[in-house]
Amino acid sequence: xxxxxxxxxxxxxxxxxxxxxxxxxxxxxxxxxxxxxxxxxxxxxxxxxxxxxxxxxxxxxxxxxxxxxxxxxxxxxxxxxxxxxxxxxxxxxxxxxxxxxxxxxxxxxxxxxxxxxxxxxxxxxxxxxxxxxxxxxxxxxxxxxxxxxxxxxxxxxxxxxxxxxxxxxxxxxxxxxxxxxxxxxxxxxxxxxxxxxxxxxxxxxxxxxxxxxxxxxxxxxxxxxxxxxxxxxxxxxxxxxxxxxxxxxxxxxxxxxxxxxxxxxxxxxxxxxxxxxxxxxxxxxxxxxxxxxxxxxxxxxxxxxxxxxxxxxxxxxxxxxxxxxxxxxxxxxxxxxxxxxxxxxxxxxxxxxxxxxxxxxxxxxxxxxxxxxxxxxxxxxxxxx
Amino acid sequence: xxxxxxxxxxxxxxxxxxxxxxxxxxxxxxxxxxxxxxxxxxxxxxxxxxxxxxxxxxxxxxxxxxxxxxxxxxxxxxxxxxxxxxxxxxxxxxxxxxxxxxxxxxxxxxxxxxxxxxxxxxxxxxxxxxxxxxxxxxxxxxxxxxxxxxxxxxxxxxxxxxxxxxxxxxxxxxxxxxxxxxxxxxxxxxxxxxxxxxxxxxxxxxxxxxxxxxxxxxxxxxxxxxxxxxxxxxxxxxxxxxxxxxxxxxxxxxxxxxxxxxxxxxxxxxxxxxxxxxxxxxxxxxxxxxxxxxxxxxxxxxxxxxxxxxxxxxxxxxxxxxxxxxxxxxxxxxxxxxxxxxxxxxxxxxxxxxxxxxxxxxxxxxxxxxxxxx
Numbered sequence: 025x026x027x028x029x030x031x032x033x034x035x036x037x038x039x040x041x042x043x044x045x046x047x048x049x050x051x052x053x054x055x056x057x058x059x060x061x062x063x064x065x066x067x068x069x070x071x072x073x074x075x076x077x078x079x080x081x082x083x084x085x086x087x088x089x090x091x092x093x094x095x096x097x098x099x100x101x102x103x104x105x106x107x108x109x110x111x112x113x114x115x116x117x118x119x120x121x122x123x124x125x126x127x128x129x130x131x132x133x134x135x136x137x138x139x140x141x142x143x144x145x146x147x148x149x150x151x152x153x154x155x156x157x158x159x160x161x162x163x164x165x166x167x168x169x170x171x172x173x174x175x176x177x178x179x180x181x182x183x184x185x186x187x188x189x190x191x192x193x194x195x196x197x198x199x200x201x202x203x204x205x206x207x208x209x210x211x212x213x214x215x216x217x218x219x220x221x222x223x224x225x226x227x228x229x230x231x232x233x234x235x236x237x238x239x240x241x242x243x244x245x246x247x248x249x250x251x252x253x254x255x256x257x258x259x260x261x262x263x264x265x266x267x268x269x270x271x272x273x274x275x276x277x278x279x280x281x282x283x284x285x286x287x288x289x290x291x292x293x294x295x296x297x298x299x300x301x302x303x304x305x306x307x308x309x310x311x312x313x314x315x316x317x318x319x320x321x322x323x324x325x326x327x328x329x330x331x332x333x334x335x336x337x338x339x340x341x342x343x344x345x346x347x348x349x350x351x352x353x354x355x356x357x358x359x360x361x362x363x364x365x366x367x368x369x370x371x372x373x374x375x376x377x378x379x380x381x382x383x384x385x386x387x388x389x390x391x392x393x394x395x396x397x398x399x400x401x402x403x404x405x406x407x408x409x
Numbered sequence: 410x411x412x413x414x415x416x417x418x419x420x421x422x423x424x425x426x427x428x429x430x431x432x433x434x435x436x437x438x439x440x441x442x443x444x445x446x447x448x449x450x451x452x453x454x455x456x457x458x459x460x461x462x463x464x465x466x467x468x469x470x471x472x473x474x475x476x477x478x479x480x481x482x483x484x485x486x487x488x489x490x491x492x493x494x495x496x497x498x499x500x501x502x503x504x505x506x507x508x509x510x511x512x513x514x515x516x517x518x519x520x521x522x523x524x525x526x527x528x529x530x531x532x533x534x535x536x537x538x539x540x541x542x543x544x545x546x547x548x549x550x551x552x553x554x555x556x557x558x559x560x561x562x563x564x565x566x567x568x569x570x571x572x573x574x575x576x577x578x579x580x581x582x583x584x585x586x587x588x589x590x591x592x593x594x595x596x597x598x599x600x601x602x603x604x605x606x607x608x609x610x611x612x613x614x615x616x617x618x619x620x621x622x623x624x625x626x627x628x629x630x631x632x633x634x635x636x637x638x639x640x641x642x643x644x645x646x647x648x649x650x651x652x653x654x655x656x657x658x659x660x661x662x663x664x665x666x667x668x669x670x671x672x673x674x675x676x677x678x679x680x681x682x683x684x685x686x687x688x689x690x691x692x693x694x695x696x697x698x699x700x701x702x703x704x705x706x707x708x709x710x711x712x713x714x715x716x717x718x719x720x721x722x723x724x725x726x727x728x729x730x731x732x733x734x735x736x737x738x739x740x741x742x743x744x745x746x747x748x749x750x751x752x753x754x755x756x757x758x759x760x761x762x763x764x765x766x767x768x769x770x771x772x773x774x775x776x777x778x779x780x781x782x783x
Contacts (some may be wrong), residue, residue, distance in 0.1 A: 048699055142761030234711055234715065235709075235710075235712035235713075235714070236708050236711070237711075238707060238710070238711045239711075271780050274780070274781070275770055277781070362731075370781070
């Protein structure tokens, strides 16, 4: 008996003539992710197979697979020769810790194998009941688990019971490139994850505001970006100093428009950095109505300074749902670390909730917008994870 | 760089490290080993203990070497009195404060005494607590690490024991050892100290304990330190501690005078209009804490860092636990709590650096005020 992992994809099935492109991309992403693990990787029809790995690496492989967009689920399996007794031993082994109801599903590609699929299922089920009759019962309609037996033409049989759900979505690299605006909060890493899941390759951009925000805040963002990068096959983080822009807005513009004008500057800078890196879109963690800068009027105001499409994957999500995802992707605990981010300094007491675009344009007219942006773009820090 | 966060930690003394270097390179033997090399190491640890007791003028105490001040505080609090009434003050370092909260979780009776405005314990209230309760254990810090306020622990010990001789009295001496001239009195049962606050290494500390007291270990194992603190002794750390102690104690009075001149310069020259001094009255000159009106402590800290002046801040700039628990207990308003900055000195700084630091701090306050307020 040998260990193997059967990997399945989902949405790629819906693709037509270009299906090969997606399959190859997913295959490459998996291979890249497992490059440091000693194992063999085989592409089969509609699924992939990992074999010949050390048992000690099993958990590591599982963790890696769970972070690859495009994989729907995987099953840890036992591989035996096409021989009834061997197959039964594998079934027995997999059921030893199981309880409840089950059925056996046999898929017999090797038509020379006897008995046939129905009979194999019945015989295996019967033999399992002989041993585990005290804790297992057969239920062919709604079993609590299924024992799957795949008898293949290459004289190998795969036996498995569990299907471990993964990210699903589309392979990273299949949906272009985007620039994620990342703060130190809960939402933006989740937005990044959601877009990775749809196959987009990400870069990230953070605005830093030293001395109003400290190194610890930047370290926190680096940590969060690295986490998002784990779902993205690595990621680059660009950090731009926002200090002077903030000071100038604070000095020259009405207090209630502070945040609105800041957001407009961030979008302008993001678009320029996106173009420099070949990114086709900007991604933000905005959620409609969550804070003053996320009303439709505020979004209109910040959106109007860029031509590039802006994706807001969380726009219709409730905070509680965003928190759930951030816990799932393990960014929540880092996001709630108590360091100031640049949105929270110079915070006006009464920000404009529904900023009027004309008034905003007038309010920022005192600033040397291009000059400030050029200055900010001169000093970009880059980190690769 | 002008480093003014010496209450957080200090730069290891090159001299002390060099003197102790042989314990890294040649005398690396296990002090519990029975061959001569091991016995020599064990004797060298004994010598360090005797030296540390001498610096404190202690004749009736022993030393347990450990890993840090927090460990000493924990062993003192959990190792002697198993149940009863435990008293401390609201200004204690977290090592004591959180240990008391743990005692409370375990069902013990806990009383936190109020502070004076500078962070010292309100002794009228403290003595009243001691009179009104059957107190078993008292822990008061010698020098407050956030404000520098000195508690006269010798006097407190004397009075407390007059009221109730059975009380076990612990003093957290981490910020005073090697800095404030002081003798351990017979009324002080336990005294915790830490090496890295006096230019020795992180990872070494000691608990001074009065002879005859039976304390339980919190780390069990090979029976080192007479069974009171198992784990192979950090000989290099201990010897560096001894040599750094010697450097400090050989010139403790001169150092004190020098640092006092730093404190006085700060106190006289800091921008009075825009700050409030918290380190007032009977305070250690090693710490000068003030609050900048209208500028958060963390922003001040980062702005000074940019100009090469490293200071500590009493308050973390976060929405949760934003304010220092200790300064809040001194009775200051939120505005003051928001702007707390802690300067802490070392005798190894030049007076010129102090002058430069004050000038940078004053100009930074003005600059930030101009930028942040319209």
